[in-house]
Amino acid sequence: xxxxxxxxxxTAQKGKAPKALKPKKPKIPRQPMPEQDPLERARNFNEVxxxxxxxxxxxxxxxxxxxxxxxxxxxxxxxxxxxxxxxxIKDGEFAKAAGILKKDNxxxxxxxxxxxxxxxxxxxxxxxxxxxxxxIGRLERFAADWERENMEIIVPEIAPPTGxxxxxxxxGPAGLTVAGELARxxxxxxxxxxxxxxxxxxxxxxxxxxxxxxxxxxxxxYVKKLGVKIVYNAIIGKYLTIDELFKExxxxxxxxxxxxxxxxxxxxxxxxxxxxxxxxxxxxxSNLMKAYDFPNYDTPIMRSRKVAVIGGGNxxxxxxxxxxxxxAEEVTIVYRRSxxxxxxxxxxxxxxxxxGIIFKLLNNPTRINGDDNGxxxxxxxxxxxxxxxxxxxxxxxxxxEGSEYEMEVDTVIVSIGNGANPLLTRMTPELKTNKWxxxxxxxxxxxxxxxxxxxxxxxVLGAATVILAMGAGKVASRAMHEYMMSLDV
Numbered sequence: 001x002x003x004x005x006x007x008x009x010x011t012a013q014k015g016k017a018p019k020a021l022k023p024k025k026p027k028i029p030r031q032p033m034p035e036q037d038p039l040e041r042a043r044n045f046n047e048v049x050x051x052x053x054x055x056x057x058x059x060x061x062x063x064x065x066x067x068x069x070x071x072x073x074x075x076x077x078x079x080x081x082x083x084x085x086x087x088x089i090k091d092g093e094f095a096k097a098a099g100i101l102k103k104d105n106x107x108x109x110x111x112x113x114x115x116x117x118x119x120x121x122x123x124x125x126x127x128x129x130x131x132x133x134x135x136i137g138r139l140e141r142f143a144a145d146w147e148r149e150n151m152e153i154i155v156p157e158i159a160p161p162t163g164x165x166x167x168x169x170x171x172g173p174a175g176l177t178v179a180g181e182l183a184r185x186x187x188x189x190x191x192x193x194x195x196x197x198x199x200x201x202x203x204x205x206x207x208x209x210x211x212x213x214x215x216x217x218x219x220x221x222y223v224k225k226l227g228v229k230i231v232y233n234a235i236i237g238k239y240l241t242i243d244e245l246f247k248e249x250x251x252x253x254x255x256x257x258x259x260x261x262x263x264x265x266x267x268x269x270x271x272x273x274x275x276x277x278x279x280x281x282x283x284x285x286s287n288l289m290k291a292y293d294f295p296n297y298d299t300p301i302m303r304s305r306k307v308a309v310i311g312g313g314n315x316x317x318x319x320x321x322x323x324x325x326x327x328a329e330e331v332t333i334v335y336r337r338s339x340x341x342x343x344x345x346x347x348x349x350x351x352x353x354x355x356g357i358i359f360k361l362l363n364n365p366t367r368i369n370g371d372d373n374g375x376x377x378x379x380x381x382x383x384x385x386x387x388x389x390x391x392x393x394x395x396x397x398x399x400x401e402g403s404e405y406e407m408e409v410d411t412v413i414v415s416i417g418n419g420a421n422p423l424l425t426r427m428t429p430e431l432k433t434n435k436w437x438x439x440x441x442x443x444x445x446x447x448x449x450x451x452x453x454x455x456x457x458x459x460v461l462g463a464a465t466v467i468l469a470m471g472a473g474k475v476a477s478r479a480m481h482e483y484m485m486s487l488d489v
Contacts, residue, residue: 030132031060038354042324045208045292048351054094057142061090063127064134071124072136077471078111078177080104082121082136089139098147099154101140106180106226107173107219107470109148110202112141113211115467116345148218155225159186164484167192167251169236169424172200173466174257174457176223177473178480183226185481190251192234197288200259201458202466204288205280205315207322210348213287237427242453252487253452253480256431256439257473260458262419266310270368271414275302275376279311279319279415286322304328304411308379310365311335311415312342315463317349319413320357331357332407336364336384336397362386364397366404368412379407418463431455438462446476454480 035041035049052060064086072082081100088097101108117123117137125133147153164187168175171193183189197203199216224230234240236258245251263278265271282301290297307323309316312335320331333352335342338361342349353359362384369378383403386395420437432440432449439448439455446454456472458464 027131028059028063030063030135031056031138033135033138038351038356041209042321042355045325047212048209051145052138052142054092054146057089057094057139058092060135061086061139064090065127067126071126072121072134075121075124077120077467078105078474080121080140085143086134086136086139089143094143094146095151095154097139097143099156101143102154102156102222104474105470106177106223108140109144109215110173110211110219111467111470112137112139112144113215114202114206114465115140116465118346120467153218153222153225155222156184158184158226161188162186162485163489164188164253164487165190165249165251166480166484167245167249167254168257169254170194170200170257170259170457170459171198171220171230172257172259172457172469173202174259174469174473174476175200175255176220177470178255178257178454178456178477179228180223180226181474181477182480183223183228185477187481187484189228191228191230192236192240193230193232194235194258195288196232198230198232200257204284205318207283207287207318208292209321209325210318235423237424242424242428242431242450246452252484252489253454255446255473255476255480256424256448256453256455256459257457257469258421258424258459259469260418260420260438260463262421262437263414264417264419265414266365266416268365268367270370270376270379273368273370273376274374275304275410276368276412276414277302279309279315279413280418282319282413283315283322286326292322292326301326302411305330306409307331307411307413308365308407308409309333309413309415311417312337312344313415313417314344314348316413316415317344317352317357319415321352321355323411323413324355324357328411332360332409333357334360334363334365334379334381334407336362337394338362338386341386341394360407362397364399365412369406376410376412377408379409379412380404381407418458420459420462436462444475445479446472447479452483 033049070083085097085100121136122133168179168191171191179189198220202216263280285291285301289299291299291301307328309320324331363381367380371377383400384397387398390396441455441460446456454476456476457469
Protein backbone atom coordinates (compact mmCIF):
# COMPACT_ATOMS: atom_id res chain seq x y z
CA UNK A 1 0.00 0.00 0.00
CA UNK A 2 1.19 3.54 -0.61
CA UNK A 3 3.00 4.96 2.44
CA UNK A 4 3.70 1.51 3.95
CA UNK A 5 7.32 0.90 5.06
CA UNK A 6 9.25 -1.67 3.08
CA UNK A 7 10.32 -4.55 5.28
CA UNK A 8 13.23 -6.81 4.35
CA UNK A 9 11.62 -10.26 4.09
CA UNK A 10 14.80 -12.15 5.04
CA THR A 11 15.18 -10.05 8.17
CA ALA A 12 11.53 -10.56 9.07
CA GLN A 13 11.81 -14.33 8.63
CA LYS A 14 14.73 -14.45 11.11
CA GLY A 15 12.60 -12.69 13.69
CA LYS A 16 14.74 -9.53 13.75
CA ALA A 17 13.29 -6.05 13.66
CA PRO A 18 14.28 -4.18 10.52
CA LYS A 19 16.85 -1.44 11.16
CA ALA A 20 14.37 1.28 10.18
CA LEU A 21 12.11 0.29 13.06
CA LYS A 22 14.78 0.04 15.83
CA PRO A 23 14.36 2.87 18.32
CA LYS A 24 17.47 5.00 18.64
CA LYS A 25 18.89 5.49 22.11
CA PRO A 26 18.92 9.23 22.78
CA LYS A 27 22.38 10.69 23.13
CA ILE A 28 23.17 12.20 26.51
CA PRO A 29 24.81 15.62 26.10
CA ARG A 30 27.97 16.53 28.01
CA GLN A 31 26.85 17.85 31.39
CA PRO A 32 27.68 21.54 31.96
CA MET A 33 29.58 22.59 35.05
CA PRO A 34 27.60 25.00 37.27
CA GLU A 35 29.62 28.08 38.17
CA GLN A 36 29.46 31.54 39.70
CA ASP A 37 27.88 34.38 37.74
CA PRO A 38 30.65 36.33 35.95
CA LEU A 39 29.65 39.70 37.41
CA GLU A 40 29.75 38.32 40.95
CA ARG A 41 32.92 36.26 40.67
CA ALA A 42 34.92 39.09 39.03
CA ARG A 43 35.01 40.76 42.45
CA ASN A 44 35.65 37.76 44.72
CA PHE A 45 38.29 35.06 45.06
CA ASN A 46 35.89 32.15 45.55
CA GLU A 47 36.28 29.18 43.22
CA VAL A 48 34.53 29.76 39.90
CA UNK A 49 33.06 26.27 39.15
CA UNK A 50 30.89 24.66 41.84
CA UNK A 51 31.47 21.05 40.77
CA UNK A 52 29.04 18.29 39.80
CA UNK A 53 26.27 16.99 42.06
CA UNK A 54 26.08 13.22 42.64
CA UNK A 55 23.31 12.90 40.08
CA UNK A 56 25.03 14.99 37.41
CA UNK A 57 28.29 13.08 37.87
CA UNK A 58 26.49 9.74 37.40
CA UNK A 59 24.78 11.05 34.23
CA UNK A 60 28.08 12.28 32.80
CA UNK A 61 29.79 9.01 33.73
CA UNK A 62 27.10 7.10 31.83
CA UNK A 63 28.34 8.76 28.62
CA UNK A 64 31.55 6.68 28.78
CA UNK A 65 31.23 3.68 26.43
CA UNK A 66 33.97 1.66 28.18
CA UNK A 67 36.12 1.20 25.08
CA UNK A 68 37.99 -2.08 24.57
CA UNK A 69 41.01 0.07 23.69
CA UNK A 70 40.88 3.06 26.09
CA UNK A 71 42.96 5.70 24.35
CA UNK A 72 42.21 8.04 27.25
CA UNK A 73 44.67 6.12 29.45
CA UNK A 74 47.39 6.59 26.82
CA UNK A 75 46.61 10.31 26.83
CA UNK A 76 47.07 10.60 30.62
CA UNK A 77 50.64 11.41 31.73
CA UNK A 78 50.09 9.65 35.07
CA UNK A 79 48.33 6.61 33.52
CA UNK A 80 45.06 6.71 35.49
CA UNK A 81 42.65 3.83 34.81
CA UNK A 82 40.06 6.27 33.51
CA UNK A 83 37.33 3.83 32.39
CA UNK A 84 37.44 2.05 35.77
CA UNK A 85 37.00 5.16 37.93
CA UNK A 86 34.27 6.50 35.62
CA UNK A 87 32.43 3.15 35.74
CA UNK A 88 32.52 3.33 39.55
CA ILE A 89 30.96 6.82 39.45
CA LYS A 90 28.27 5.61 37.06
CA ASP A 91 27.43 2.83 39.54
CA GLY A 92 27.29 5.29 42.44
CA GLU A 93 30.43 3.81 44.03
CA PHE A 94 32.15 7.13 44.66
CA ALA A 95 34.61 5.90 47.30
CA LYS A 96 35.72 3.16 44.92
CA ALA A 97 36.26 5.76 42.19
CA ALA A 98 38.47 7.81 44.52
CA GLY A 99 40.47 4.70 45.43
CA ILE A 100 41.09 3.88 41.77
CA LEU A 101 42.32 7.43 41.16
CA LYS A 102 44.67 7.32 44.15
CA LYS A 103 46.40 4.21 42.81
CA ASP A 104 47.98 6.29 40.05
CA ASN A 105 47.55 9.92 41.08
CA UNK A 106 48.37 11.41 44.48
CA UNK A 107 46.77 14.76 43.56
CA UNK A 108 43.43 14.07 41.82
CA UNK A 109 41.52 17.07 43.21
CA UNK A 110 44.24 19.33 41.81
CA UNK A 111 44.44 17.60 38.43
CA UNK A 112 40.66 17.72 38.09
CA UNK A 113 40.89 21.49 38.32
CA UNK A 114 44.02 22.58 36.46
CA UNK A 115 45.02 19.71 34.14
CA UNK A 116 44.47 20.53 30.42
CA UNK A 117 42.33 17.44 29.75
CA UNK A 118 41.18 18.87 26.43
CA UNK A 119 44.71 18.34 25.09
CA UNK A 120 45.30 14.96 26.71
CA UNK A 121 42.81 12.30 27.85
CA UNK A 122 39.68 14.03 26.50
CA UNK A 123 41.38 14.80 23.20
CA UNK A 124 41.54 11.08 22.35
CA UNK A 125 38.17 10.11 23.89
CA UNK A 126 36.25 7.99 21.37
CA UNK A 127 32.95 9.60 22.38
CA UNK A 128 34.44 12.90 21.23
CA UNK A 129 34.81 11.72 17.64
CA UNK A 130 31.16 12.42 16.84
CA UNK A 131 30.32 14.70 19.73
CA UNK A 132 31.76 16.17 22.90
CA UNK A 133 34.17 13.95 24.85
CA UNK A 134 33.36 12.58 28.29
CA UNK A 135 34.18 15.23 30.93
CA ILE A 136 37.01 13.20 32.45
CA GLY A 137 38.53 16.11 34.36
CA ARG A 138 35.25 17.16 35.93
CA LEU A 139 34.59 13.56 37.01
CA GLU A 140 38.08 13.27 38.50
CA ARG A 141 37.45 16.43 40.50
CA PHE A 142 34.06 15.10 41.61
CA ALA A 143 35.45 11.80 42.94
CA ALA A 144 38.33 13.45 44.79
CA ASP A 145 36.07 16.12 46.30
CA TRP A 146 33.45 13.56 47.32
CA GLU A 147 36.06 11.52 49.19
CA ARG A 148 37.46 14.57 51.00
CA GLU A 149 34.00 15.82 51.99
CA ASN A 150 32.35 12.52 52.96
CA MET A 151 34.86 10.09 54.45
CA GLU A 152 38.32 9.38 55.80
CA ILE A 153 40.94 9.82 53.10
CA ILE A 154 41.83 6.43 51.62
CA VAL A 155 45.48 5.53 52.22
CA PRO A 156 46.61 2.63 50.03
CA GLU A 157 48.68 -0.25 51.30
CA ILE A 158 52.32 0.71 51.88
CA ALA A 159 55.14 -1.76 51.23
CA PRO A 160 57.46 -2.84 54.07
CA PRO A 161 60.42 -0.50 54.76
CA THR A 162 63.27 -0.92 52.29
CA GLY A 163 65.98 0.76 54.34
CA UNK A 164 66.57 3.27 51.55
CA UNK A 165 66.29 7.06 51.91
CA UNK A 166 65.21 9.44 49.14
CA UNK A 167 65.49 13.24 49.18
CA UNK A 168 63.08 15.33 47.12
CA UNK A 169 64.04 18.93 46.38
CA UNK A 170 60.88 20.97 45.92
CA UNK A 171 57.32 20.34 47.14
CA GLY A 172 55.65 21.18 43.84
CA PRO A 173 53.59 18.78 41.71
CA ALA A 174 56.62 16.80 40.46
CA GLY A 175 58.19 16.50 43.91
CA LEU A 176 54.93 15.57 45.65
CA THR A 177 54.28 12.87 43.04
CA VAL A 178 57.74 11.32 43.41
CA ALA A 179 57.48 11.48 47.19
CA GLY A 180 54.09 9.77 47.27
CA GLU A 181 55.12 7.02 44.86
CA LEU A 182 58.38 6.23 46.68
CA ALA A 183 56.71 6.27 50.11
CA ARG A 184 54.16 3.71 48.92
CA UNK A 185 57.04 1.51 47.81
CA UNK A 186 58.45 1.50 51.35
CA UNK A 187 61.21 4.11 51.07
CA UNK A 188 62.02 6.75 53.71
CA UNK A 189 61.20 10.03 51.92
CA UNK A 190 61.99 13.64 52.91
CA UNK A 191 61.01 16.71 50.88
CA UNK A 192 63.13 19.88 51.18
CA UNK A 193 61.04 22.96 50.32
CA UNK A 194 62.53 26.47 49.92
CA UNK A 195 59.31 28.28 50.89
CA UNK A 196 57.38 28.19 54.16
CA UNK A 197 54.47 26.28 52.57
CA UNK A 198 54.29 23.21 50.31
CA UNK A 199 52.78 23.06 46.84
CA UNK A 200 55.21 25.03 44.67
CA UNK A 201 53.39 26.64 41.75
CA UNK A 202 50.12 25.18 43.08
CA UNK A 203 50.35 27.44 46.13
CA UNK A 204 52.16 30.55 44.84
CA UNK A 205 51.19 30.62 41.17
CA UNK A 206 47.60 29.46 40.65
CA UNK A 207 44.95 31.81 42.12
CA UNK A 208 42.44 30.87 44.77
CA UNK A 209 39.49 31.19 42.38
CA UNK A 210 40.98 28.49 40.15
CA UNK A 211 42.59 26.25 42.78
CA UNK A 212 41.61 26.84 46.43
CA UNK A 213 44.59 26.54 48.76
CA UNK A 214 42.56 24.31 51.09
CA UNK A 215 42.46 21.74 48.26
CA UNK A 216 46.25 21.89 47.86
CA UNK A 217 46.80 21.46 51.59
CA UNK A 218 44.40 18.50 51.70
CA UNK A 219 46.34 16.78 48.90
CA UNK A 220 49.63 17.51 50.69
CA UNK A 221 48.17 16.03 53.90
CA TYR A 222 47.45 12.84 51.95
CA VAL A 223 51.10 12.63 50.87
CA LYS A 224 52.14 13.13 54.50
CA LYS A 225 49.84 10.28 55.55
CA LEU A 226 51.90 8.05 53.29
CA GLY A 227 54.84 8.78 55.59
CA VAL A 228 56.52 11.63 53.70
CA LYS A 229 58.35 14.25 55.81
CA ILE A 230 58.65 17.90 54.68
CA VAL A 231 61.40 20.32 55.76
CA TYR A 232 60.49 23.98 55.05
CA ASN A 233 62.66 27.07 54.44
CA ALA A 234 65.36 24.75 53.13
CA ILE A 235 67.11 26.16 50.06
CA ILE A 236 69.20 23.33 48.65
CA GLY A 237 72.40 24.82 47.35
CA LYS A 238 72.58 27.09 50.41
CA TYR A 239 70.99 25.20 53.32
CA LEU A 240 72.53 21.92 52.14
CA THR A 241 74.29 20.91 48.94
CA ILE A 242 73.59 17.82 46.83
CA ASP A 243 76.87 16.29 48.03
CA GLU A 244 75.95 16.93 51.66
CA LEU A 245 72.57 15.24 51.18
CA PHE A 246 74.42 12.14 50.01
CA LYS A 247 77.46 12.12 52.29
CA GLU A 248 76.26 13.74 55.51
CA UNK A 249 72.51 13.08 55.50
CA UNK A 250 72.75 9.54 54.15
CA UNK A 251 70.28 9.76 51.26
CA UNK A 252 70.60 7.08 48.59
CA UNK A 253 68.87 8.95 45.77
CA UNK A 254 67.77 12.53 45.09
CA UNK A 255 65.05 14.04 42.92
CA UNK A 256 65.24 17.68 41.81
CA UNK A 257 61.85 19.31 41.18
CA UNK A 258 62.52 22.99 41.84
CA UNK A 259 60.42 24.31 38.94
CA UNK A 260 61.16 27.29 36.74
CA UNK A 261 60.77 30.37 38.88
CA UNK A 262 63.03 32.88 37.14
CA UNK A 263 60.76 35.34 35.28
CA UNK A 264 61.56 36.58 31.78
CA UNK A 265 61.19 40.22 30.81
CA UNK A 266 60.93 41.88 27.39
CA UNK A 267 64.03 44.09 27.83
CA UNK A 268 62.19 47.19 26.66
CA UNK A 269 62.66 50.70 28.07
CA UNK A 270 60.73 51.37 31.29
CA UNK A 271 60.59 47.85 32.75
CA UNK A 272 62.32 49.16 35.90
CA UNK A 273 59.52 51.65 36.68
CA UNK A 274 57.36 51.36 39.79
CA UNK A 275 54.18 49.52 38.89
CA UNK A 276 55.87 46.92 36.66
CA UNK A 277 55.66 43.34 37.93
CA UNK A 278 56.58 39.93 36.66
CA UNK A 279 53.50 37.70 36.74
CA UNK A 280 55.48 35.45 39.08
CA UNK A 281 55.91 38.21 41.68
CA UNK A 282 52.38 39.55 41.26
CA UNK A 283 50.75 36.15 41.75
CA UNK A 284 53.09 35.21 44.61
CA UNK A 285 52.16 38.38 46.47
CA SER A 286 48.47 37.71 45.92
CA ASN A 287 48.43 33.93 46.48
CA LEU A 288 51.19 32.90 48.88
CA MET A 289 51.39 36.23 50.72
CA LYS A 290 47.59 36.66 50.60
CA ALA A 291 47.37 40.22 49.29
CA TYR A 292 43.91 39.23 48.06
CA ASP A 293 42.77 38.99 51.70
CA PHE A 294 43.38 42.67 52.55
CA PRO A 295 43.24 44.02 55.26
CA ASN A 296 43.64 40.71 57.13
CA TYR A 297 46.99 40.38 55.33
CA ASP A 298 48.62 43.73 54.65
CA THR A 299 50.89 42.49 51.85
CA PRO A 300 52.03 45.37 49.62
CA ILE A 301 50.63 45.15 46.10
CA MET A 302 49.69 47.85 43.62
CA ARG A 303 46.10 49.08 43.97
CA SER A 304 45.62 49.59 40.25
CA ARG A 305 43.14 51.43 38.08
CA LYS A 306 44.20 50.35 34.57
CA VAL A 307 46.27 47.19 34.18
CA ALA A 308 48.01 45.73 31.12
CA VAL A 309 49.09 42.08 31.17
CA ILE A 310 51.63 41.17 28.51
CA GLY A 311 51.32 37.57 27.30
CA GLY A 312 48.75 34.97 26.28
CA GLY A 313 49.29 31.89 28.45
CA ASN A 314 47.43 30.53 31.48
CA UNK A 315 49.63 32.59 33.80
CA UNK A 316 48.67 35.76 31.92
CA UNK A 317 44.97 34.86 32.37
CA UNK A 318 45.56 34.22 36.08
CA UNK A 319 47.31 37.57 36.51
CA UNK A 320 44.63 39.49 34.60
CA UNK A 321 41.75 37.91 36.48
CA UNK A 322 43.56 38.47 39.79
CA UNK A 323 44.09 42.17 39.00
CA UNK A 324 40.37 42.53 38.31
CA UNK A 325 39.52 40.95 41.66
CA UNK A 326 42.00 43.24 43.43
CA UNK A 327 39.90 46.20 42.30
CA ALA A 328 41.22 47.33 38.91
CA GLU A 329 38.69 49.24 36.81
CA GLU A 330 40.07 47.95 33.52
CA VAL A 331 42.35 45.00 32.71
CA THR A 332 43.73 44.36 29.23
CA ILE A 333 45.58 41.33 27.86
CA VAL A 334 48.16 42.52 25.29
CA TYR A 335 49.25 39.63 23.07
CA ARG A 336 51.39 39.81 19.94
CA ARG A 337 49.65 37.00 18.05
CA SER A 338 45.99 36.18 17.31
CA UNK A 339 43.50 34.23 19.41
CA UNK A 340 44.24 31.09 17.40
CA UNK A 341 47.87 31.06 18.57
CA UNK A 342 47.12 31.93 22.18
CA UNK A 343 48.50 29.10 24.39
CA UNK A 344 46.09 29.55 27.32
CA UNK A 345 43.37 26.96 27.84
CA UNK A 346 40.09 27.74 26.06
CA UNK A 347 38.29 27.56 29.39
CA UNK A 348 40.57 30.22 30.93
CA UNK A 349 40.17 32.55 27.94
CA UNK A 350 36.39 32.04 28.05
CA UNK A 351 36.23 32.83 31.78
CA UNK A 352 38.42 35.93 31.34
CA UNK A 353 36.21 37.28 28.57
CA UNK A 354 33.06 36.60 30.60
CA UNK A 355 34.53 38.61 33.48
CA GLY A 356 35.22 41.62 31.28
CA ILE A 357 38.94 41.27 30.56
CA ILE A 358 39.79 43.21 27.36
CA PHE A 359 41.87 41.40 24.71
CA LYS A 360 44.20 43.47 22.52
CA LEU A 361 45.45 40.86 20.05
CA LEU A 362 48.18 41.39 17.45
CA ASN A 363 49.66 44.13 19.64
CA ASN A 364 53.11 44.28 21.24
CA PRO A 365 54.61 46.76 23.76
CA THR A 366 57.71 48.70 22.70
CA ARG A 367 58.24 50.78 25.84
CA ILE A 368 56.71 51.59 29.24
CA ASN A 369 56.43 55.29 30.05
CA GLY A 370 56.71 56.81 33.52
CA ASP A 371 55.83 60.03 35.28
CA ASP A 372 58.25 62.39 37.05
CA ASN A 373 58.12 60.23 40.20
CA GLY A 374 59.10 57.00 38.45
CA UNK A 375 55.63 55.42 38.32
CA UNK A 376 54.02 53.87 35.26
CA UNK A 377 51.66 56.22 33.40
CA UNK A 378 51.30 54.59 29.96
CA UNK A 379 52.61 51.93 27.58
CA UNK A 380 53.60 52.40 23.95
CA UNK A 381 52.29 49.57 21.78
CA UNK A 382 52.78 48.65 18.12
CA UNK A 383 50.29 46.69 16.00
CA UNK A 384 51.41 43.37 14.52
CA UNK A 385 50.55 41.09 11.62
CA UNK A 386 51.31 37.39 11.24
CA UNK A 387 54.08 36.26 8.90
CA UNK A 388 55.59 32.83 8.24
CA UNK A 389 55.67 30.14 10.97
CA UNK A 390 58.61 30.24 13.38
CA UNK A 391 60.36 27.41 15.28
CA UNK A 392 57.29 26.93 17.50
CA UNK A 393 55.11 26.23 14.46
CA UNK A 394 53.08 29.38 15.08
CA UNK A 395 53.08 32.25 12.60
CA UNK A 396 55.69 34.84 13.49
CA UNK A 397 54.31 38.27 14.54
CA UNK A 398 55.72 41.12 12.43
CA UNK A 399 55.46 44.82 13.45
CA UNK A 400 53.40 47.12 11.23
CA GLU A 401 55.52 50.18 10.57
CA GLY A 402 54.00 53.44 11.79
CA SER A 403 51.23 51.80 13.85
CA GLU A 404 52.48 52.69 17.35
CA TYR A 405 50.06 54.21 19.83
CA GLU A 406 49.90 54.88 23.57
CA MET A 407 47.80 53.02 26.17
CA GLU A 408 46.98 54.67 29.48
CA VAL A 409 47.94 52.22 32.26
CA ASP A 410 49.27 52.46 35.80
CA THR A 411 50.32 48.81 36.21
CA VAL A 412 52.08 46.44 33.81
CA ILE A 413 52.36 42.70 34.48
CA VAL A 414 54.86 40.85 32.29
CA SER A 415 53.84 37.23 31.66
CA ILE A 416 56.02 35.93 28.84
CA GLY A 417 57.44 32.84 30.55
CA ASN A 418 59.92 31.71 33.19
CA GLY A 419 63.36 30.15 33.17
CA ALA A 420 65.34 27.92 35.49
CA ASN A 421 66.52 29.38 38.78
CA PRO A 422 70.33 29.00 38.58
CA LEU A 423 71.06 28.74 42.32
CA LEU A 424 71.10 24.95 42.61
CA THR A 425 72.85 24.27 39.32
CA ARG A 426 75.56 26.88 40.00
CA MET A 427 76.30 25.20 43.30
CA THR A 428 76.37 21.78 41.60
CA PRO A 429 78.61 22.02 38.51
CA GLU A 430 78.41 18.23 38.01
CA LEU A 431 74.81 18.68 36.87
CA LYS A 432 74.71 19.19 33.11
CA THR A 433 72.34 21.87 31.85
CA ASN A 434 71.24 23.09 28.42
CA LYS A 435 71.66 26.60 27.00
CA TRP A 436 68.55 27.81 28.85
CA UNK A 437 69.84 26.55 32.21
CA UNK A 438 67.44 23.61 32.42
CA UNK A 439 68.80 20.37 33.86
CA UNK A 440 69.40 17.72 31.22
CA UNK A 441 67.61 14.50 32.17
CA UNK A 442 66.89 11.25 30.33
CA UNK A 443 63.29 11.13 29.03
CA UNK A 444 62.76 7.48 29.99
CA UNK A 445 64.24 7.61 33.51
CA UNK A 446 64.68 11.30 34.45
CA UNK A 447 68.30 10.45 35.35
CA UNK A 448 70.74 13.38 35.30
CA UNK A 449 74.50 13.49 34.74
CA UNK A 450 75.05 12.79 38.47
CA UNK A 451 74.75 9.22 39.70
CA UNK A 452 71.67 8.73 41.84
CA UNK A 453 70.28 12.17 40.99
CA UNK A 454 67.05 12.55 38.99
CA UNK A 455 65.12 15.61 37.84
CA UNK A 456 61.73 16.40 36.33
CA UNK A 457 59.06 19.02 35.84
CA UNK A 458 59.70 22.63 34.82
CA UNK A 459 63.40 22.55 35.79
CA VAL A 460 63.82 20.08 32.90
CA LEU A 461 60.97 20.98 30.53
CA GLY A 462 60.89 24.73 31.01
CA ALA A 463 57.57 26.26 32.07
CA ALA A 464 55.04 23.50 31.27
CA THR A 465 51.90 22.06 32.92
CA VAL A 466 51.17 20.57 36.33
CA ILE A 467 50.24 17.20 34.86
CA LEU A 468 53.43 16.93 32.77
CA ALA A 469 55.43 17.60 35.94
CA MET A 470 53.48 14.84 37.68
CA GLY A 471 54.05 12.51 34.74
CA ALA A 472 57.80 13.10 35.06
CA GLY A 473 57.44 12.35 38.76
CA LYS A 474 55.92 8.95 37.99
CA VAL A 475 58.75 8.15 35.56
CA ALA A 476 61.43 9.27 38.02
CA SER A 477 59.94 7.33 40.95
CA ARG A 478 60.13 4.05 39.03
CA ALA A 479 63.74 4.66 38.04
CA MET A 480 64.73 5.79 41.54
CA HIS A 481 63.13 2.73 43.10
CA GLU A 482 64.98 0.42 40.74
CA TYR A 483 68.27 2.25 41.37
CA MET A 484 67.96 2.27 45.17
CA MET A 485 66.97 -1.41 45.32
CA SER A 486 70.12 -2.24 43.32
CA LEU A 487 72.32 -0.68 46.01
CA ASP A 488 73.99 -2.81 48.66
CA VAL A 489 72.67 -1.05 51.78
